[in-house]
Amino acid sequence: MGTRSGRIALVTGASGGIGKAIAECFARDGHDLVISARNTDALAAIAADWAKKYGVRVTPIGADLAQPGGAQRLCDDIAAAGIAIDFLVNNAGYGLFGEFKDLRLEDELAMMTLNMTSLTVLTKRFLPDVLARRGRIMNVASTAAFQPGPYMAVYYATKAYVLSFSEALASELAGTGVTVTAFCPGPTQSGFQDKAAMQDSGLMKGKRLPTAERVGAEGHAAMMAGRRVFIPGLVNKAMAASVRMSPRKVVTAVVKAMSAPRPH
Secondary structure, three states: OOOOOOOEEEEEOOOOHHHHHHHHHHHHOOOEEEEEEOOHHHHHHHHHHHHHHHOOOEEEEEOOOOOOOHHHHHHHHHHHOOOOOOEEEEOOOOOOOOOOOOOOHHHHHHHHHHHHHHHHHHHHHHHHHHHHOOOEEEEEOOHHHHOOOOOOHHHHHHHHHHHHHHHHHHHHOOOOOOEEEEEOOOOOEOOHHHHHOOOOEOOOOOOOOOEHHHHHHHHHHHHHOOOOEEOOOHHHHHHHHHHHHOOHHHHHHHHHHHHOEOOO
């Protein structure tokens, strides 16, 4: 059991995967937490476990950030609890796999709300706290942020927004003591693939993927070090770098070939 730091981190999408791994890093370091996700039962179990294991206060708050107004309701709930945020981790997000013409519009609009709008609302609402307390912000983007993504056209575009927004905000906040990190993991062992229904994608099928615990720990370390853009893994770094030097039409064709559904 560690010593509580008196500082508080908010992590969205913290009921599993990378979000849970990042949140546990904060708990291990003695930071109190607000953890949010749709799965309130999972959040409650995590909160009880970490309070006992790490001696920190963990406040679970259920929220559906894919719904219009969901982010503002989360902000209101945190304000009503009298909690000020030092560290903000906008991790909640999901993808959808398939051709744009075949995917349901309402599902893609909900994904855009979660991946972009709610992230922006939470950053806007909590930035005064973070500035006053000289904290840090991390927005979870993806290696998808660096190029267009056939078969996940809207998802890739949302992550390009997250990367661009985060880098711009980091520049605006330079000199304030507050850092903004765009965390860009590649494919990872998590619930993401099931949610995206992309088990047959060439990006996933038959691949050995890093664990969410390892990726989350690397992201947390990058955030606390104040890194502006962090891509875990040498292959992911190389692929992101190669995109900058290749014609966009070629890059898009390569992503399409890599992502295409594989037969059973």
